Amino acid sequence: MVVNVAGFIASLDGAAPAPELSAPLAGLWWAAKGDWDQAHRIVQDDNGRDAAWVHAYLHRVEGDPGNAGYWYRQAGQVAAKDSLEAEWERIAAALLGSKT
Numbered sequence: 001m002v003v004n005v006a007g008f009i010a011s012l013d014g015a016a017p018a019p020e021l022s023a024p025l026a027g028l029w030w031a032a033k034g035d036w037d038q039a040h041r042i043v044q045d046d047n048g049r050d051a052a053w054v055h056a057y058l059h060r061v062e063g064d065p066g067n068a069g070y071w072y073r074q075a076g077q078v079a080a081k082d083s084l085e086a087e088w089e090r091i092a093a094a095l096l097g098s099k100t
Helices: 005-013 023-032 036-044 049-062 065-075 084-096
Strands: none
Touching: 005 023, 005 084, 023 036, 023 049, 023 084, 036 049, 049 065, 049 084
């Protein structure tokens, strides 16, 4: 069971995300594994704000700031300006309810 960011990062050694992860966390997991398409499929089918935040991140990874901006607004988040790595970790911490 993933309970914090360190555990979430450690889970990236696996072949698939833990089954108990929410769709937004599973999408973030696949993004970290470099599978943008799988991550996108997961979050685009979820209407929640957390999924919208991961969706925004994915379009930022893709290099599409206009589309990312739309999804940041849907998520109620300010568009990120820091590194992709820092944003990934910030989203993971927020979704896991922890700081580290």
